[in-house]
């Protein structure tokens with residue numbers, strides 16, 4: 053986070069036209085951007101992009117007074133102790149300049165991302181930034197018409213990304229809903245966008261026609277636990293037209309065989325008919341159905357506190373309903389759990405399709421069904437590894453490529469490396485999706501970005 057803020061403040065300081073003083077813009081990045089967005093587009097706090105505010109008139113004296121006193125009860129700090137009058141005045145001047153000028157000036161050109169050069173991909177592949185205005189970006193869904201919807205965690209928002217010039221850069225990022233409870237999960241089915249929050253699922257009908265008109269949502273009638281621990285939920289529409297949703301274990305390790313926890317559920321699109329699909333799952337943050345077999349593949353993150361190298365995170369295959377994947381009795385497919393294994397054997401449970409490595413935090417995954425990448429990548433699986441948080445040496449922080457032979461994993465290799473550069477974490481991949489042209493999107497919740505990966509055959513020598 054520190055590095056991200058530093059990066060943002062550097063680029064903003066350079067971008068700020070001298071007319072309103074680099075100071076105001078830089079001070080804004082330093083003190084305000086975390087809550088109001090690097091481009092003033094809003095995050096935890098409201099958008100300050102145009103001078104039409106709810107709580108204060110767009111006049112300098114009133115703005116200075118407002119910033120000085122804040123609204124501490126509503127989460128807007130009082131700045132008079134922390135910043136002197138000169139600095140508050142400079143920030144006010146900056147906020148009173150049209151946001152268009154400010155954001156156009158700050159709009160990043162290709163040269164703004166020197167770290168892109170540090171990513172390593174196979175020959176012929178390139179990576180670019182599709183959008184850098186997607187704070188805490190989590191799951192993504194691409195609709196048949198090519199719109200991209202993105203959920204978020206701390207930002208509490210759901211975004212619509214639009215490439216209005218059709219130039220493969222999302223120049224518009226529209227917040228379609230905010231103030232939600234970790235709305236990480238998004239999926240699309242028959243014109244409707246479904247969003248999973250910690251304790252509920254909401255739906256936005258006809259979203260492709262309403263996304264820019266403050267769309268209304270309705271709450272699905274399904275009751276789901278709202279535990280904070282592993283309580284965030286992805287959601288995916290399956291090939292059977294049902295919505296699939298996990299409920300994680302509300303703990304590091306615990307036995308929740310008798311509750312909705314540590315299972316994957318499925319239900320009708322209106323929330324009715326919820327049923328258990330699979331159990332024995334600690335916490336899954338990624339589902340994908342094989343494009344030809346329609347079988348469900350999903351990631352599952354292993355328990356903590358068994359040391360740096362145990363257990364492995366898993367890639368699982370659930371070809372049918374009713375399978376048990378071993379939690380809490382068996383960790384990583386092979387390690388009897390020291391607290392819960394009594395009387396149980398790892399062999400009783402579905403074997404992992406692949407062991408992905410300890411603490412890599414494998415999250416979103418997607419099959420490549422498009423035709424842009426070379427044929428050897430067709431119908432193969434890509435997994436975002438968010439990276440370890442408590443391992444003494446960091447692991448993960450990459451996108452893995454899993455190749456399949458039938459329903460067996462043939463190879464597990466690195467596809468994108470470089471989310472750690474020179475010992476610095478520059479991003480954490482969360483989810484993978486493909487655009488209609490066959491290019492790949494990767495969301496990154498640390499940098500608040502969506503990357504786009506393309507392929508073009510290297511020129512023959």
Ligand code: HEC
Pocket residue numbers: 080083084085086087088096097098099100104105106107108118119123126127128129131143
């Ligand atoms: C910790 C988060 C946080 C930080 C940091 C923060 N704000 Fe806020 N700010 C908020 C919240 C939340 C609100 C909304 C309060 C409400 O609506 O009741 C807000 C409201 C405002 C508003 C009124 C917007 C409106 O539409 O009425 C302005 C102006 C503002 N902040 C300016 C600033 C400036 C300038 C800074 C930096 C010096 C700053 N804020 C830093 C959280 C923050």
